[in-house]
Amino acid sequence: MIKTVLNPSRDQWEQLCRRPSAKKEDIAGSVREILYDVRAHGDSALRRLTMLYNGVELQSFRVTDEEKKRAGKSLTDDLKNAMLIAAGNIEKFHCSQLNNETPVETMPGIQCWRKSSAIEKVGLYIPGGNAPLFSTVLMLGIPARIAGCKEIILCTPPDKSGLVNPAILYVADMVGIKSVFKVGGAQAIAALAFGTESVPGVDKIFGPGNQYVTKAKELVQSEGIAIDMPAGPSEVLVIADEDANPSFVAADLISQAEHGTDSQVMLVTDSINLLEAVKKSLAEQLNDLPQSKALNESLYNSNLILMQSVEESICFSNLYAPEHVIIATKSALADSEKIINAGSVFIGSFSCESAGDYASGTNHTLPTNGHARSYSGLSVDSFMKKTTFQYISEEGLKKIGKVIETMAEAETLYGHRNAVSIRLKTISHE
Amino acid sequence: MIKTVLNPSRDQWEQLCRRPSAKKEDIAGSVREILYDVRAHGDSALRRLTMLYNGVELQSFRVTDEEKKRAGKSLTDDLKNAMLIAAGNIEKFHCSQLNNETPVETMPGIQCWRKSSAIEKVGLYIPGGNAPLFSTVLMLGIPARIAGCKEIILCTPPDKSGLVNPAILYVADMVGIKSVFKVGGAQAIAALAFGTESVPGVDKIFGPGNQYVTKAKELVQSEGIAIDMPAGPSEVLVIADEDANPSFVAADLISQAEHGTDSQVMLVTDSINLLEAVKKSLAEQLNDLPQSKALNESLYNSNLILMQSVEESICFSNLYAPEHVIIATKSALADSEKIINAGSVFIGSFSCESAGDYASGTNHTLPTNGHARSYSGLSVDSFMKKTTFQYISEEGLKKIGKVIETMAEAETLYGHRNAVSIRLKTISHE
Numbered sequence: 001m002i003k004t005v006l007n008p009s010r011d012q013w014e015q016l017c018r019r020p021s022a023k024k025e026d027i028a029g030s031v032r033e034i035l036y037d038v039r040a041h042g043d044s045a046l047r048r049l050t051m052l053y054n055g056v057e058l059q060s061f062r063v064t065d066e067e068k069k070r071a072g073k074s075l076t077d078d079l080k081n082a083m084l085i086a087a088g089n090i091e092k093f094h095c096s097q098l099n100n101e102t103p104v105e106t107m108p109g110i111q112c113w114r115k116s117s118a119i120e121k122v123g124l125y126i127p128g129g130n131a132p133l134f135s136t137v138l139m140l141g142i143p144a145r146i147a148g149c150k151e152i153i154l155c156t157p158p159d160k161s162g163l164v165n166p167a168i169l170y171v172a173d174m175v176g177i178k179s180v181f182k183v184g185g186a187q188a189i190a191a192l193a194f195g196t197e198s199v200p201g202v203d204k205i206f207g208p209g210n211q212y213v214t215k216a217k218e219l220v221q222s223e224g225i226a227i228d229m230p231a232g233p234s235e236v237l238v239i240a241d242e243d244a245n246p247s248f249v250a251a252d253l254i255s256q257a258e259h260g261t262d263s264q265v266m267l268v269t270d271s272i273n274l275l276e277a278v279k280k281s282l283a284e285q286l287n288d289l290p291q292s293k294a295l296n297e298s299l300y301n302s303n304l305i306l307m308q309s310v311e312e313s314i315c316f317s318n319l320y321a322p323e324h325v326i327i328a329t330k331s332a333l334a335d336s337e338k339i340i341n342a343g344s345v346f347i348g349s350f351s352c353e354s355a356g357d358y359a360s361g362t363n364h365t366l367p368t369n370g371h372a373r374s375y376s377g378l379s380v381d382s383f384m385k386k387t388t389f390q391y392i393s394e395e396g397l398k399k400i401g402k403v404i405e406t407m408a409e410a411e412t413l414y415g416h417r418n419a420v421s422i423r424l425k426t427i428s429h430e
Numbered sequence: 431m432i433k434t435v436l437n438p439s440r441d442q443w444e445q446l447c448r449r450p451s452a453k454k455e456d457i458a459g460s461v462r463e464i465l466y467d468v469r470a471h472g473d474s475a476l477r478r479l480t481m482l483y484n485g486v487e488l489q490s491f492r493v494t495d496e497e498k499k500r501a502g503k504s505l506t507d508d509l510k511n512a513m514l515i516a517a518g519n520i521e522k523f524h525c526s527q528l529n530n531e532t533p534v535e536t537m538p539g540i541q542c543w544r545k546s547s548a549i550e551k552v553g554l555y556i557p558g559g560n561a562p563l564f565s566t567v568l569m570l571g572i573p574a575r576i577a578g579c580k581e582i583i584l585c586t587p588p589d590k591s592g593l594v595n596p597a598i599l600y601v602a603d604m605v606g607i608k609s610v611f612k613v614g615g616a617q618a619i620a621a622l623a624f625g626t627e628s629v630p631g632v633d634k635i636f637g638p639g640n641q642y643v644t645k646a647k648e649l650v651q652s653e654g655i656a657i658d659m660p661a662g663p664s665e666v667l668v669i670a671d672e673d674a675n676p677s678f679v680a681a682d683l684i685s686q687a688e689h690g691t692d693s694q695v696m697l698v699t700d701s702i703n704l705l706e707a708v709k710k711s712l713a714e715q716l717n718d719l720p721q722s723k724a725l726n727e728s729l730y731n732s733n734l735i736l737m738q739s740v741e742e743s744i745c746f747s748n749l750y751a752p753e754h755v756i757i758a759t760k761s762a763l764a765d766s767e768k769i770i771n772a773g774s775v776f777i778g779s780f781s782c783e784s785a786g787d788y789a790s791g792t793n794h795t796l797p798t799n800g801h802a803r804s805y806s807g808l809s810v811d812s813f814m815k816k817t818t819f820q821y822i823s824e825e826g827l828k829k830i831g832k833v834i835e836t837m838a839e840a841e842t843l844y845g846h847r848n849a850v851s852i853r854l855k856t857i858s859h860e
Contacts, residue, residue, distance in 0.1 A: 082836040089536035096534045104526045106519035106791035117770050119804045131842045203804040226804035251849040258845035344818045351822040354846035358837045361536035362818040374549045374633040374656035376816040386806040388774045388792040392781040406512040407788045412561045415688035416784035419681040
């Protein structure tokens with residue numbers, strides 16, 4: 001069961017911030033082989049690996065229009081409506097992330113500006129398995145479309161009968177993804193990175209996956225294919241005071257713990273009464289849920305921590321740098337302004353984390369494992385890159401020329417200096 | 431000497447876009463050892479490795495105030511003034527990159543927003559060697575300060591007498607970097623990644639370096655330390671028409687080629703007359719420059735390409751995705767709008783690339799090796815991360831609750847559903 005830590009001293013904090021260490025198998029070798037295989041043999045390697053890992057022989061990897069049509073029919077109207085409302089909110093929030101910058105005249109005659117443009121070809125990976133993560137299709141596909149990516153390629157594993165989960169297909173179609181391929185695992189990442197006869201190669205790869213997918217993304221990244229961010233188990237930290245509703249807090253902890261046995265959930269509070277009430281509510285709610293055994297395992301990695309104050313709790317949270325932080329305190333909004341390191345912040349009693357996972361509008365692809373200290377969550381920015389531009393007039397070069405010459409010479413880069421000198425000479429001869 | 435390619439067919443383009451392959455020694459093993467050594471033994475490993483690689487025994491790695499003061503005295507006033515003007519322009523342009531986003535109400539009662547905050551601890555690496563890259567201190571240090579990074583740590587190798595290049599120290603002081611350490615190579619990256627008794631560990635590492643530094647950055651990245659971007663040899667592509675000044679173009683090609691024997695420079699033009707004139711001017715200018723032998727080697731990897739039109743030249747440039755692109759055409763400004771994949775764009779006859787390298791205001795840390803297809807150059811953004819926030823009111827949750835429940839259930843995440851249900855129940859009981 002979840003552990004309780006009362007008033008940890010400051011030098012215990014670092015230890016409390018450590019994530020449960022996953023049993024790391026050494027899979028680099030076998031993933032490297034898969035990458036090499038797909039790079040060398042393209043579709044025929046994909047066919048062989050799909051037989052091996054997904055137990056199905058595929059002639060064609062591309063999902064047909066017919067399959068897409070059929071997918072829609074197998075879903076309830078309730079679910080389709082829910083998807084549509086969620087997509088609308090996600091679209092609305094992500095559209096606000098597009099922004100234009102105005103040119104800056106750094107000196108008379110020197111104009112500098114930046115322009116964002118879409119990454120042309122992007123690949124989205126969606127895992128298969130028991131729980132089909134169609135919500136991730138929304139979270140990756142919508143910003144990719146808003147950014148204006150020309151080619152959006154989605155890979156997801158087929159089941160034993162060679163089909164893809166209908167909810168995934170339906171959402172892909174809804175957000176405008178035309179190319180869906182039935183390829184999973186490290187071989188999907190290889191196909192997206194290097195391209196095969198059927199699957200086009202892309203410039204950046206997004207999406208969650210098991211340890212093989214994660215390792216494959218890491219390995220192709222070192223070959224120059226960009227990836228979204230480092231992966232890790234999901235996590236939540238709740239900051240609560242005595243005003244918080246203990247059953248809400250317990251429900252939020254459980255909700256995150258159900259992601260997997262290696263997830264970590266934390267309560268940090270200044271109220272021992274709340275802590276005890278949450279503990280009690282956790283036990284009660286676990287009884288009512290189906291997967292209580294898996295949940296128990298991940299709660300075992302987790303902590304209820306008593307701190308001196310809300311201030312100190314926030315301080316701890318910034319050191320932990322959680323993927324999600326829920327602030328359930330009297331002055332939640334004001335407290336949220338002190339959050340520095342976090343993927344996404346949920347403010348007040350009714351902002352439950354599952355709202356952000358599905359439907360409020362924010363993205364659910366977020367930095368885990370303390371990476372929120374240096375990484376942002378997924379956004380439209382992730383599907384674009386920025387280019388700087390400059391226009392220097394004759395006047396401008398006359399103003400700045402000497403500065404460049406002096407600095408280039410001090411760096412012993414005489415060619416750099418000369419590119420200016422030759423122009424200044426021409427100007428003075430005019 | 432530089433090669434000439436006349437009217438390459440479309441299927442030759444891919445080949446022409448290949449960068450010269452560097453002689454890649456297998457240094458991963460030795461770099462891994464250095465990382466392990468520094469992680470395990472801290473300062474004592476740094477001391478040993480600095481003796482081994484820099485030939486100097488250091489008691490303390492931190493540059494003293496006394497050393498900083500002395501540095502300023504050894505530089506000419508001309509150089510100091512040039513640095514100051516460059517810094518002003520860089521500051522001005524990079525300040526314009528700070529932006530605020532306004533909250534979005536995705537549905538009544540659901541507010542979502544993003545906030546940027548500085549990465550707290552960042553490490554800057556500046557190589558030593560013959561050409562002291564003090565300009566890179568400006569390019570890394572100024573955006574770090576504008577972003578608001580609390581700890582900015584600079585590492586740079588000492589020379590044989592245990593001193594650091596005075597220009598580097600002077601600029602570091604000028605941009606407000608307080609902590610400079612005399613550590614170089616892979617051991618500097620290890621110190622920044624893991625921390626030692628003297629060198630504080632950081633969350634993200636920036637800066638150029640040799641193949642050991644590059645490999646070390648790549649390896650610590652896979653342990654979760656963020657890095658600025660993948661490294662590669664510098665490069666320029668010039669798009670020119672018959673109106674361009676051939677000696678300006680030749681000077682720009684040479685200026686980029688002097689970065690190293692593995693650099694690549696390209697001219698893409700629709701005018702055979704210009705191409706021939708550039709070729710002639712290249713030969714003339716090379717005669718006048720000191721390092722003409724090294725230059726010749728990198729020009730050997732380079733091409734002067736004749737295309738059918740400016741349009742086609744731009745098209746090729748977007749496939750090549752150069753670090754720098756110079757547009758020397760009649761309608762340079764209009765043509766620049768068609769550039770999609772590039773690190774930085776220099777428009778017109780007087781916007782020479784060395785302006786951007788030093789002083790116009792844009793950053794000179796840019797994606798090489800085709801990475802401009804998916805990476806942005808360095809900016810204030812690189813020193814910040816964005817956190818999403820959401821506030822959902824009781825009213826808001828009533829609106830969106832059912833949507834979340836439906837989607838969570840379809841993904842078989844019952845804990846996620848329950849976090850909403852338990853709140854909706856409370857609301858309806860009120």
